[in-house]
Amino acid sequence: MLSELQEAFGFLFEKELIDEIASTGTLKKVSAGEKIIEIGDYVTGMPLLISGAIKILREDDDGDELLLYFLERGDTCAMTLNCCLGQTRSEIRAVAESDTTFVMVPISKMEEWTGKYKSWRNFVFESYHSRLSEMLETIDALAFLNMDQRLMRYLRDKAKINGxxxxxxxxxxxxxxxHTSRVVISRLLKKLELDGRISLQRNQIKVIDL
Structure with a gap:
């Protein structure tokens, strides 16, 4: 675990903090599509992504989902952090976008490191800022973009996250x-293909216009 942490977070954290994360954290590996955090769960730790990607989703009263943002290597989830520190139930669902490896850090250490390591404190604050910016982008997309623009943004984001x-x-x-219907998505995907921005195959979409 130590070498993986060093590779993913060595540019952010000093060696002493990396060593503490390795000694107190729990290494977890999940497959694509596997749920990591469910809405309503009590969250007891904060994930630090070593590889792969996670998508963070909200759910409405009818059970329909809305993608908020993606997490990738070197990220953590500010929504999870908020639940940990407030000891409240999760309001988001976290699902592995691809095969993912992460380290789960216990709540007690998160608070301790905030006072002990400036690099950890900066990382937490920057994570809050980044996730807030991404959620504002999602709100802007819902408010101001047409569905075909939202779809193209989504496809580019997925291509980038998965490399x-x-x-x-x-x-x-x-x-x-x-948060729309399959019929709408199928129609818009066909339009994007006719425009030369994507290419459609069975259960696969090639993004041409990156």
Whole structure:
């Protein structure tokens, strides 16, 4: 675990903090599509991503999901941090976008390190800022972008997060993430293909316009 932490977070944290994370954290590996945190769960730790990607989702009263943002290597989830420090139930669902490895840090250490390590304190504050900015972008997209613009933004984000212009996803899954219907997504994907911005294959979308 130590070498993986050093590679993912060595540019952010001093060696002493890396050593403490390795000695107190729990290494976890999950497969693509696996739930990591469920809405309503009590969160007892904060994830530090070593590899892979996680998508963070909200759910409305009807059970429909909306994608808030993605987490990738070197990130953590500010929403999770907030639940940990406030000892409240999770208001988000975290699902592995791809095969993912992360270290779960216990609550007690998070508070201790905030006072002990300036690098940890800066990391926490920067994480809050980054996640807030991403949520504001999501709100702006809902308020100001047409669905075809939202869809293209979503496809580019997925391609970037996964490091692959070929996206393995069904039309229904995309519809869930964007809080719309499969019929709408299928129609807009066909339009984007006709415009030369994507190429459609079975359960795969190639993003041309990156």
């Amino acid at each position: 692959d212009e070929n996206i393995q996803s069904t039309h229904q899954q995309i519809a869930y993430d964007l």
